[in-house]
Amino acid sequence: MDGIPAFDLKKQYESIHAELDEAISRVLKNGSFILGDEVSAFETEFAEYCESAYAIGVASGTEALQLALLACGIKAGDEVIAPSHTAVATVAAIEMTGAHPVLVDIDLSRFTLDPKLIQQAVTPHTRAIVPVHLYGCPAELNPILEIARAQKIFVVEDCSQAHGAFYRGRRVGGWGDISAFSFYPTKNLGAFGDGGAVLTNDAELAERVRLLRQYGWRERYISQLKGMNSRLDELQAAILRVKLRHLDGWNSRRRELALLYFDLLAQADVTLPPRPADVEQVFHQFVIRHPKRDQLKERLKRSGIGTLIHYPVPVHLQPAYADLGHKEGSLPNSEKAAGEVLSLPLYPELRVDDVRRVAETILECLD
Ligand SMILES: Cc1ncc(COP(=O)(O)O)c(C=O)c1O
Structure with missing residues (x-):
């Protein structure tokens, strides 16, 4: 009897290979590989799918979180509340901003941040809460948003495992101030390599992420902000556009x-x-x-x-x-x-x- 693997990415490729092959060859023939029409089109389509105003394609889910936090102004000396039961990437991204991760326990009935434990973890230095929608199950967002609004702190959703999930009738990613998605190949929406996206309804946060992902450039070679290189490439965007339809x-x-x-x-x-x-x-x-x-x-x-x-x-x-x-x-x-x-x-x-x-x-x- 054949084995049953924990996951099998070859089967997915086989099921839609004609569409994917067409998209890949379109990019190769176009000769544009970084931040071109495919990335722009994917950003529009993904934002629409998630019922949010802006999506910005970046190089990974980890960097999507890092950029989302940086866009909120989070920096060394700040504290960010997050669960400990998550992919280490959630916490690594917080550390990469220089902020201090404050790890809080989960509610076992949901595997996500226990809202009852958040208030006692808030200090004058707390600047953000990162609920993680683990395993595809949205965190209990309403009480988290309530605490965040009362304390004037940001909510940065980690949606890396929950593309398309609904909380109270609305897709995850648009509930907090800003959110991060991973397109790691095994995710529900996965690229053929690394990829990620930041999603927000706030035009200013969106603009900051767009600048930060490429050296702070609004126009080429002129840095308005101290940014980095975290770009989604055209091949991955074209592949993600095909997969988003499915x-x-x-x-x-x-x-x-x-x-x-x-x-x-x-x-x-x-x-x-x-x-x-x-x-x-x-x-x-x-x-x-x-x-x-x-x-x-x-x-x-x-x-x-x-x-x-x-x-x-x-x-x-x-x-x-x-x-x-x-x-x-x-x-x-x-x-x-x-x-x-x-x-x-x-x-x-x-x-x-x-x-x-x-x-x-x-x-x-x-x-
Ligand atoms: C919950 C969670 N957050 C963040 C990440 C980081 O994503 P990436 O591997 O694309 O950097 C992942 C994926 O590994 C994840 O599962």
Whole structure:
């Protein structure tokens, strides 16, 4: 029997290769490779898709976050609140601005920032909160926005795992002041290399990001701001334009397969992913929890089923972040999640039979 990998990017290419090949050859024939018509068109189309006014294409999700924070004026000496249970990139981007990350625990029923813990983390130095819509499930934005507005601090959404997800009927990315997306190849909307975007409804923030991504240039060779090089290239933009047309279909398919997992695993002795009523998730990952996660992972591996762990060590316990001053036990929910989470295979090209086989194998293992 064939194995079931944790993800399979070749299948997606095969399913739309004619459209992608046409887009790639169009760019090669045009001979324009950096910040040209494809990037502009993608920015317009992606902003429209996300129901936001402005999108700015950049080189990665990490730099999208960094640029979003820099555009808000965040700098050394400032504090930025973020979860510890996230891709390390969220925290790395905060550090890259010179600001101090203040890591807060998650709500295990959602895997996202616990709004009840945010107020006590706010100090006179707090300048921003970065909610992460982890695994495709939007964070509880309303109470976060309420605290932020009362304290006059920015909300920078990390949407890297939630392209197209809805919170209370509106797409993520447009709720906060500014937001960041990653187009890393495995994301719901993935390039064939690195890529990212910043999204905002604020014309001034948009203009600052546009300048900062290319040396602070409004016109060539004249720097209005001290910027950097973080450009999305034409090839990636052309590829993303093709894939954006398929995103809603792919997200629906992920939801269908997730529902099947929910049905088949309803009686299993595992904690199933959150299903908050106020969101439409996009299931970037289907993450279950089990106290003997490593044994379960090993058993699935022996049956040819690939799984992943997002993420095995919370950022506050990583060696590089020891200077943040946390100890084991300081963010208990994040630590519990790190010890128990297991991401099952879930991607649009996965077959119903594959989902059945994964679920049956889990039920057998736990018998
Ligand atoms: C939640 C989150 N934030 C930020 C990033 C960073 O994105 P990138 O890998 O494009 O820099 C990622 C992706 O790895 C992510 O999952």
